[in-house]
Amino acid sequence: VNDDPDDPPGRLRELPSWQLAQVANHAARLVADALAQEGGRRRQHYAVLAALAEHGPASQADLGRALWIDRSDLHALLAELDADGLVARVRDERDRRRNVVTLTRAGGVALKRLDKRVQGAQAKLLAPLSPADRTELQRLLAQLLERAGR
Amino acid sequence: VNDDPDDPPGRLRELPSWQLAQVANHAARLVADALAQEGGRRRQHYAVLAALAEHGPASQADLGRALWIDRSDLHALLAELDADGLVARVRDERDRRRNVVTLTRAGGVALKRLDKRVQGAQAKLLAPLSPADRTELQRLLAQLLERAGR
DNA sequence: CGGATATCAGTGTAACTGAAATAA
DNA sequence: CTTATTTCAGTTGCACTGATATCC
Numbered sequence: 418v419n420d421d422p423d424d425p426p427g428r429l430r431e432l433p434s435w436q437l438a439q440v441a442n443h444a445a446r447l448v449a450d451a452l453a454q455e456g457g458r459r460r461q462h463y464a465v466l467a468a469l470a471e472h473g474p475a476s477q478a479d480l481g482r483a484l485w486i487d488r489s490d491l492h493a494l495l496a497e498l499d500a501d502g503l504v505a506r507v508r509d510e511r512d513r514r515r516n517v518v519t520l521t522r523a524g525g526v527a528l529k530r531l532d533k534r535v536q537g538a539q540a541k542l543l544a545p546l547s548p549a550d551r552t553e554l555q556r557l558l559a560q561l562l563e564r565a566g567r
Numbered sequence: 568v569n570d571d572p573d574d575p576p577g578r579l580r581e582l583p584s585w586q587l588a589q590v591a592n593h594a595a596r597l598v599a600d601a602l603a604q605e606g607g608r609r610r611q612h613y614a615v616l617a618a619l620a621e622h623g624p625a626s627q628a629d630l631g632r633a634l635w636i637d638r639s640d641l642h643a644l645l646a647e648l649d650a651d652g653l654v655a656r657v658r659d660e661r662d663r664r665r666n667v668v669t670l671t672r673a674g675g676v677a678l679k680r681l682d683k684r685v686q687g688a689q690a691k692l693l694a695p696l697s698p699a700d701r702t703e704l705q706r707l708l709a710q711l712l713e714r715a716g717r
Numbered sequence: 718c719g720g721a722t723a724t725c726a727g728t729g730t731a732a733c734t735g736a737a738a739t740a741a
Numbered sequence: 742c743t744t745a746t747t748t749c750a751g752t753t754g755c756a757c758t759g760a761t762a763t764c765c
Contacts, residue, residue, distance in 0.1 A: 423629070423632045424633060425634060426617055426618045426622060426633065427621065428617045428620075428621055429614055429617060429618070430709065431709075432685070433689050433701075433704065433705060433708070434591075434595065434598045434610075434688065434692060436708035436709065436712060437587065437590055437594045438594070438595060438610075438731090439635065439715070440587055440708050440711050440712060441584075441588050441590070441591035442591075443715045444583065444584035444588070445584065445588060445754090446732095449754090459754070459755090461754085461755080464579055467576055467578045467579060471577065471578055477723065478721075478722060478723080479573070482573045483576065484575060484579070485589060488722080488723075488724090489724080489758085490755070490757085492723070513765085514721065514723070515722065515723080516722085516723070535584075539582065539584060545713065545714040546707065546711070550707055550710070551583075553707065554704075554707045555583060557700055557704045557707070558586035559580065559581075560696060560700070561590050561593070561692070561693075561696070562580075562586060562589055562590060563695065564695040588755095596756095599730090609729095609730070609731090610730090610731090611730090611731080626747095628746055637732065637733060638746080638747075638748090639732095639733080639734085639749080640731070640732070642747070642748060663741080664739065664741065664745065664746040664747070665740095666746085666747070
């Protein structure tokens with residue numbers, strides 16, 4: 418059933434962690450390609466913009482916790498977004514340890530364009546699945562994430 | 568329903584590519600931790616050993632195609648496995664461009680130990696799912712991989 | 718003081734790119 | 742001459758670690 422040397426060995430093909438790695442990588446590439454068409458650089462840029470649009474202004478630490486992005490990496494991401502004028506960071510006067518990160522006008526506009534591309538990438542990714550299977554997959558992944566901890 | 572600033576924004580929480588990235592990362596960590604307990608270094612070492620055990624000796628190019636690992640990365644992986652005595656590389660006398668990679672006795676023994684740990688990691692990963700949901704997840708991921716191309 | 722925040726410098730893994738040398 | 746294989750040298754995105762200065 419599987420003696421084509423170009424096929425992954427059955428042991429791996431049925432290994433959930435391996436399947437996840439491959440599918441996630443494929444998805445990452447689809448999204449990255451989609452974002453690149455719009456001048457977007459990293460997938461995490463999109464995540465940060467989306468979080469700010471949804472939650473409103475937040476401190477860097479809160480953003481990091483919400484997005485499961487390390488404080489250190491987030492710092493670099495925000496510096497890039499700031500340089501592009503998509504977010505603004507100002508010291509919080511009520512707690513001067515914090516930076517309040519806000520989405521700029523340009524950031525909101527960029528997010529809308531990126532969003533379309535990202536949704537398109539999801540469509541490509543899920544194309545092989547029936548509508549019922551798509552929601553089923555989302556449900557199963559969400560269930561795994563719930564108990565994933567950090 | 569979701570105003571905890573420590574929760575990922577709904578937009579991302581329901582984004583398949585984001586879910587996949589997070590779950591795959593979680594899985595990778597579980598597997599890496601499991602392998603580390605047995606002296607294993609990288610997840611891909613396990614994949615190479617498993618492929619050799621299943622398919623038998625193969626050239627590097629064939630291995631790379633089967634495992635979806637880049638020729639360049641595979642070269643480094645095999646050098647490490649070779650240094651550990653888990654695989655042997657010898658020139659193919661019938662096609663002197665090729666290296667025939669074989670699993671050594673020690674490699675077979677190591678694979679058995681690693682395999683137990685990897686299976687344990689899968690159990691941890693899938694613990695939140697019912698048995699039916701686990702096979703369903705594998706089915707959906709396999710379906711996505713089928714049409715993933717490279 | 719302890720605890721949280723932002724910042725800075727560095728590591729590790731995986732994925733990828735481009736090019737060379739060798740052999741079919 | 743073209744193609745395939747191995748090898749080498751580099752880059753990038755992402756995740757993570759540890760340390761420091763600042764502020765509550």
